[in-house]
Amino acid sequence: MARAARAPRPCVYILRCRDGTLYTGAATDLARRLTQHAAGRASRYTRARLPVALVWSRRVRSWGDALRVEHQIKALRRAEKDALVQNGGRLPRRRAR
Numbered sequence: 001m002a003r004a005a006r007a008p009r010p011c012v013y014i015l016r017c018r019d020g021t022l023y024t025g026a027a028t029d030l031a032r033r034l035t036q037h038a039a040g041r042a043s044r045y046t047r048a049r050l051p052v053a054l055v056w057s058r059r060v061r062s063w064g065d066a067l068r069v070e071h072q073i074k075a076l077r078r079a080e081k082d083a084l085v086q087n088g089g090r091l092p093r094r095r096a097r
Contacts, residue, residue, distance in 0.1 A: 013034075015046060015052040017046060017049035
C-alpha cells in the first residue's frame with residue numbers, strides 16, 4: 001500500500017529588501033513563495049523594494065505555529081530582528097508586559 005505524500009512543513013522567513021528593511025512572512029512552500037517575491041507577485045511591500053534576499057528561515061510543525069512565530073517576529077524591535085538574523089536562529093524570549 002502506497003503512503004500518501006506528506007506535505008512539507010510550513011516555515012517562517014525573513015527577507016532583506018533592497019532598502020535594508022526586513023519583511024517577515026510564513027509559507028507552506030518556501031521555494032515557491034520566494035519565486036513569487038522575486039517576480040513581484042507575493043506582497044505589495046516587497047514588490048516596491050525588489051530585489052529581496054532570504055536572510056532567515058525556520059520550519060515549524062503546523063500552519064498555526066507558523067502564524068504564531070510570524071506574529072512574534074513582527075512584534076520584535078528592529079535590533080532584535082537584526083540579532084535574530086545575525087545569530088542564525090533563536091527567537092528571544094517574550095518580554096513581560
